[in-house]
Amino acid sequence: MQHPARLVPLAFLALILAGTGLLMLPVATEDGRAAPVLTALFTAVSAVSVTGLVVVDTGTYWSGFGEAVVTALIQIGGFGIIMAGTLLGVLVLGRLRLRGRLLAQSENSSVRLGDVRTLVGQIALLTVVVEAATAVVLAFRFRIHYGYGAADAVWHGVFHSVASFNNAGFGLEADSLMGFVTDPVVTLTVSAAVIIGGIGFPVMVEALRNARRAARRGSGRGHARIAWSLHTRITAVMTGVLLAVGFAGYAVLEWRNPATLGPLGAGDKLLAAFVAGTQPRTAGFNNLDVSALTPETLLLTDALMFIGGGPAGTAGGIKVTTFALLAVVIWSEIRGEPDVAVFGRAIPAETQRQALTVALLGVAAVAMGTAVIMVDTGFGLDRVLFEAVSAFATVGLSTGITPDLPPASQIAVIILMFIGRVGTVAVAAALALRTRRRLYTFPEERPLVS
Amino acid sequence: MQHPARLVPLAFLALILAGTGLLMLPVATEDGRAAPVLTALFTAVSAVSVTGLVVVDTGTYWSGFGEAVVTALIQIGGFGIIMAGTLLGVLVLGRLRLRGRLLAQSENSSVRLGDVRTLVGQIALLTVVVEAATAVVLAFRFRIHYGYGAADAVWHGVFHSVASFNNAGFGLEADSLMGFVTDPVVTLTVSAAVIIGGIGFPVMVEALRNARRAARRGSGRGHARIAWSLHTRITAVMTGVLLAVGFAGYAVLEWRNPATLGPLGAGDKLLAAFVAGTQPRTAGFNNLDVSALTPETLLLTDALMFIGGGPAGTAGGIKVTTFALLAVVIWSEIRGEPDVAVFGRAIPAETQRQALTVALLGVAAVAMGTAVIMVDTGFGLDRVLFEAVSAFATVGLSTGITPDLPPASQIAVIILMFIGRVGTVAVAAALALRTRRRLYTFPEERPLVS
Ligand SMILES: [K+]
Ligand SMILES: [K+]
Numbered sequence A, B: 001m002q003h004p005a006r007l008v009p010l011a012f013l014a015l016i017l018a019g020t021g022l023l024m025l026p027v028a029t030e031d032g033r034a035a036p037v038l039t040a041l042f043t044a045v046s047a048v049s050v051t052g053l054v055v056v057d058t059g060t061y062w063s064g065f066g067e068a069v070v071t072a073l074i075q076i077g078g079f080g081i082i083m084a085g086t087l088l089g090v091l092v093l094g095r096l097r098l099r100g101r102l103l104a105q106s107e108n109s110s111v112r113l114g115d116v117r118t119l120v121g122q123i124a125l126l127t128v129v130v131e132a133a134t135a136v137v138l139a140f141r142f143r144i145h146y147g148y149g150a151a152d153a154v155w156h157g158v159f160h161s162v163a164s165f166n167n168a169g170f171g172l173e174a175d176s177l178m179g180f181v182t183d184p185v186v187t188l189t190v191s192a193a194v195i196i197g198g199i200g201f202p203v204m205v206e207a208l209r210n211a212r213r214a215a216r217r218g219s220g221r222g223h224a225r226i227a228w229s230l231h232t233r234i235t236a237v238m239t240g241v242l243l244a245v246g247f248a249g250y251a252v253l254e255w256r257n258p259a260t261l262g263p264l265g266a267g268d269k270l271l272a273a274f275v276a277g278t279q280p281r282t283a284g285f286n287n288l289d290v291s292a293l294t295p296e297t298l299l300l301t302d303a304l305m306f307i308g309g310g311p312a313g314t315a316g317g318i319k320v321t322t323f324a325l326l327a328v329v330i331w332s333e334i335r336g337e338p339d340v341a342v343f344g345r346a347i348p349a350e351t352q353r354q355a356l357t358v359a360l361l362g363v364a365a366v367a368m369g370t371a372v373i374m375v376d377t378g379f380g381l382d383r384v385l386f387e388a389v390s391a392f393a394t395v396g397l398s399t400g401i402t403p404d405l406p407p408a409s410q411i412a413v414i415i416l417m418f419i420g421r422v423g424t425v426a427v428a429a430a431l432a433l434r435t436r437r438r439l440y441t442f443p444e445e446r447p448l449v450s
Helices: A004-023 A037-048 A064-093 A113-145 A150-165 A184-199 A201-218 A230-254 A266-278 A295-307 A320-335 A349-377 A381-392 A407-433 B004-023 B037-048 B064-093 B113-145 B150-165 B184-199 B201-218 B230-254 B266-278 B295-307 B320-335 B349-377 B381-392 B407-433
Strands: none
Touching: A004 A037, A004 A064, A004 A407, A037 A064, A037 A407, A064 A113, A064 A150, A064 A201, A113 A150, A113 A184, A113 A201, A150 A184, A184 A201, A184 A230, A184 A266, A201 A230, A230 A266, A230 A295, A230 A320, A295 A381, A295 B349, A295 B381, A320 A349, A320 B349, A349 A381, A349 A407, A349 B295, A349 B320, A349 B349, A381 A407, A381 B295, A381 B381, B004 B037, B004 B064, B004 B407, B037 B064, B037 B407, B064 B113, B064 B150, B064 B201, B113 B150, B113 B184, B113 B201, B150 B184, B184 B201, B184 B230, B184 B266, B201 B230, B230 B266, B230 B295, B230 B320, B295 B381, B320 B349, B349 B381, B349 B407, B381 B407
């Protein structure tokens, strides 16, 4: 218990157990009978890890109390994930710039308590502002355009805003956002909250700080230089590229699919393709019927989900920075560059190895989960791989097989969600905290590769 | 044209074009009509890359002349692959120990002509000895046990010995080795040639040298120390592990499958599972009906094929050393070791990056090939991924979709076979030959990972 970062998996576990207990209360279900332990556990893990995969329909199975518990688990889980990721960033980088150099790692390699308090406040502020704005827009839309009752409109607005900002993908309608596929107000508002939550706290803080500086400069009050960190530049570029790929991919591959985009007008097709393309990063709402997507769209979505969103946010996956670093390492290697650089900054060898470790452990986890579910169920690779990637990357998109999974496969999905969420943080924390020193060195020897 | 290693892709291309031309001659087909250019090209690429995927049945479509062309392409292709891989090893390592230090890289970073001559002789000797022994055993078995005519027995023995040692997976029977599934003589002889060819020339040379030393020491004539290189130790351990995994996997997953192991007795089941387990490394004969394998066996085989065999042999895939290095890098990273070591030897950072590059380019190639074929055909992911991995890793196992592929998908398979075979060698050669020197360095900056 040397270090707070070590507590992250334990804290998540405690939250999951508390959530499971609450969801097993008879008052948590619509019909007043206690939920089975596996159903409660699955739902709690899915909520805490902000995934959104479900074995029962959220809106009809759980009571108002049950839905409130799910909402709270999502909110606490999402907050914890941003907090853990950001603290880890401080540990890895030695410091994280938030307004000047507010957060710093002290000499004994822990984070100062005052810094943690500031961080909690800033994350809470960002969360409340984005969620409130989202909830207000959604509630008015539900009330005015769809004629929901006032209380219902507010509750649906709050629930979906929490689910969106935390990239949790839970919906109160059984068909997620499919009923709103042609509504730009609902789907674009949700998409915006998803993107802001998923791009990561460090990027948001830097963007806000630079916006403030630009405003100050614009009003002639200062001459602060607008500088973007390497982390923000990589995350922003990759997020833009992946959004474009998702948009183009869904539009091209589904344009004529009669079960998805086919029946829509051209404008609605473009809207629906854009919104669908934001979800693999890694929100998990679906405005289209996932089980009707073409196999090649599923494969594209597998790739987008696995890559995921930005670090230290509510998104899952191996993260866009990890993917970008690996691409740059390979590109440098092919060109025979002596070191790995991006945007004029060299990437330390430890960071390269860390990216490799996260990506390949992800591949291993998905492969093992897929194998277990295939052996257990006999479903085809298309759908099982999709569900495994969706669980590992805490996305929550589903071709519909999850409610039909036997217990062993449900447990495999639970484990994938847990290690997808906590595993990478735990591994990264271990890397940051426990660099062994050798008092001797080994002679080098090169085995042949390729 | 600075360096012979750069010529490798060009040499393969020339051989492929010559083979395509010969196979398009009317005399090459059984019915005397010229084969279509795509059929001839596909067959030539499959033979030269020692893959074994076919769009037409080798035994019935091609004439005796056509089969001889295929045999020659396999033999020349396999020899070229061993040669290119070994030369690359010399370039990468600066030297390769064959009897003392026979092969050395000279000062101007090319290999001495005398060394190349010695190498050609040694590879030819190993090839001839192993193929002759295999052919003799098989020919006698076909003649005596199966009652083939004398000429037919010899021709089948020679063809299958060439295909085995070169891991080419071509067969003269339409059902490959399925007719011999319970025959230990045929299947174990083929498996032995496959393993010897696929483990790589450097390992074989070292094993022979150390066997000679051990014999000398045993007879009291010398005190030479038996030392194994890191390369040989990694390759041997990984090959053993993967053979065991393949054996156990096929036995467990197919034991009760009525279309594969199910109908066999227990002993035959074990024999068939062992032989089937050797083929993904990367021979491509099938003693079981691949299209009847369970989806989970296909997935396991995907993984085994992708990893492949030893470098500088006739096997494909990313190679067992590449896989082992990545595993060790990750393990070291998780444990927080300051450097990456295996068997008491440190692995240089360039070698780690090289392994990463080869593996991830492989993933990218397979993913793109799979996507193209899925968009083009509508086959499911199970079978398309299997075919794409089989092509990239030059394995030749098939669920049977290859003959049904439309032209665009056939071309995708051709490209996968070509880059699977030549791409890694070309990339590795580029790495070895073209390390740029920077006259300046970039400041370091760490983006967040995970
Ligand atoms: K999610
Ligand atoms: K092969």
